Amino acid sequence: GFFNIPVYRFIDIEDSEAVMRAIRTTPPDTPIMLILHTPGGLVLAASQIAFALKSHPAKKIVVVPHYAMSGGTLIALAADEIWMDPHAVLGPLDPQLTFKAGFAAPAPSILKVVEEKGVDKVSDETLLFADIAKKSLNQMKEIIMELLEDKYGRESAERIYEELVSGKYTHDYPITVRKAKELGLPVKDEIPAEIYQLMDLYPQALVQRPGIEYIPYPYLPTRPQRRATDSRE
Template identity: 30%
Template sequence: MPGVRAQLRPDLRRARPHPDSGRPPRLPGEQSHRPVPLHRGAGAGAAHDRCAGRLPGQRGTAVVSGHVVADVLAELESVRGGRALALLADRLDATHAYALYECLRGRERTERIDLVLFTSGGDVDATRRIALLLREHADRLTVLVPDHAESAGTLLCLAADELVLGPMAQLGPIDPHVSAAGEQAAGPGRISAEDIRLLPRMAGEWFGLDQKADQVHIFSAVSQRLFPTTLSTFYRADRNIRRAARELIALQRPGLGEEGRTRVVDELVSGYDSHGHAITRAEIARLGLRVTMPSPREEELMWRCAEPLREWHTRSDENGGLLGMVADAEGFRARRLFTAPTPDQPPRPYWEFDHPGGERTC
C-alpha cells in the first residue's frame, strides 16, 4: 500500500492484527474482556494518562497522540460553523457504523456535518451504511480529507455534498478486491476484480489472441486456478461497488443523470492501472465532483485531527495500539484498539467508548 502505510516497519506488520482476526470486535452493550473503569472526573492520574495518550494503568503505552481531538473539532466548528466529527479508521467495517451511531444517536438533526475522514479503505457495504447514516442526521454533509481517503474511503466521499481536500489529500480507485486465500498457494491473498475482468484484453494485446475465439480457453485456464463460484464472487463484487457508487453520487450530484454517474463510476473502478494510484484533488475535480480547498486554518485543524491514526501508522509499541476513532467536539470518543500480542495469543481488536457524561464502556 502506498503512502504512509508503506512506512510500517516489518516487525509492526507482523504484530498488526487483521480487523477480522482473533476475538470479534466488541460492539456497544457487549461485556468487555478487559473492563477499564474510567470517568472523566476520575482523578489527576487518569487525567494525566488521558492527556498523555495512555489508558489508565498503562504507563508508557502510546495509544493516541498528545493533543485532544475534541478540542481540535471544537475549534473546527468555530471556524466552519457546522457540527464537526472525526472518522479515523485503518479499515472501515460494520463496527464503525455502530460507533458512529453511538455518536449521533439522541442528537437532533443538524444543518451540516463536517466529517474529517482518514482511512485506507474497508468494507463496501459497511461504508455505504456509514454514508447513509451520516446523511440521515444532517441536511448537508461535507467531508474534509487531510490525508488518505482511499478505496472505500473514496466511496464514502461520493456521498458528500462537498469535498474539502487538503494539499496532501489523496483518494483512490474503488475496484473491489476479493480474498483468494486457498485458491493459489503462491498467488496473492487478495485479487482485484479488475485483474480478472481484464484477462481477455491482456491476452489480445500481449499475446495476439483473438479475444472472442479464445474466450473458452481463457475461461478454462482461469477456472483451473480459481473455483468457478469464486469468479462469480468477483462479478458480484464489481456489480455491488458500481451500484453503491452510483447511489451515493446521486446524493452529491442529483442532476448529473444516470449516464454522468456511470461515467464517474467507470473511471473510479476501471480508469486506473493500480489500486494504489493516488487520485489528487485536481483529478477529482475533473471528474465533476464538488471540490473546494480549505483555508490555511482549516487545513491545519484537519491535519491535526488525523494525527492519532497517522502516528500509529509510523510507530507503535509492544502494548498495543490504535486502529480507529470516532469523535465529536462534545466529548464523545470511541477508539478501536488492539491488545498486545502474547506468546499464546495474537493481537485482538476491541472498542472503547468515552461518553460526555463520563461513562466508559467496551
C-alpha cells in the same frame, strides 16, 4: 455548528456502528463534518457509513487531510462537499477479492484473465472467483449510483463509476485534487488549520484505540506541551 467525526484507520464493522450512531444522534438541522484519514476497509462498513451520511438532512462535509483511499473514497462520495489538502488523495473503488493464503486481486483483473484466456483454459477456482468478481462489480455500481445519481444525473454517475471501479488504475492509484475535480466531485482544495492540529493528536492508530471519536463543534485541539526534559530521536 458542525458535529465533527474523525475516522482515522482501516474501516471495519465496529467503526460503521459508531459512525451510524453518531449520525443518528445528530440533530437533523446540524451539519456534519466527517474527517477521514484511512486506507479503506470493508465495503459493507464503508457503504453503511456512506448511506447514513447521505441520509442526514443537513449539510455534509468530508475532510481529507492526507488520504481517504478505497472505502474512504466511497464515504466521501456521500458528502455535499469534499475538503482536501492540496496534496491529499482519494483512491479507486475496484473491489479486492482475497484468495487462499491471503492473496488479493482486483475484481476487474480477475475477469480480464478469464476473458483473455477463455473459460476452457482457466481453473474451476478461477471461474468461481470470476463469478464473485462480476457480482462485486455490479454491487459496487449499485452503491455508487445510489449515492450519486440524484446529485449528478445518471450519465455523470456512470462516468464516475467507470473511472473509479473499472480497473483503469491499480488500487493504490492516487486520485489527486485536480483529478477529483475533473471527475466533477465537489472538491475544495483547502482545509482549516485546526484540522491539521487535530491530526497531530492521532499520529498512528493503535489496535487498542478506537477509530471513531465524536467532537461537537466548536472544538479547537491543542498541541500537547513538551517539557524541557523531553527528548526525541
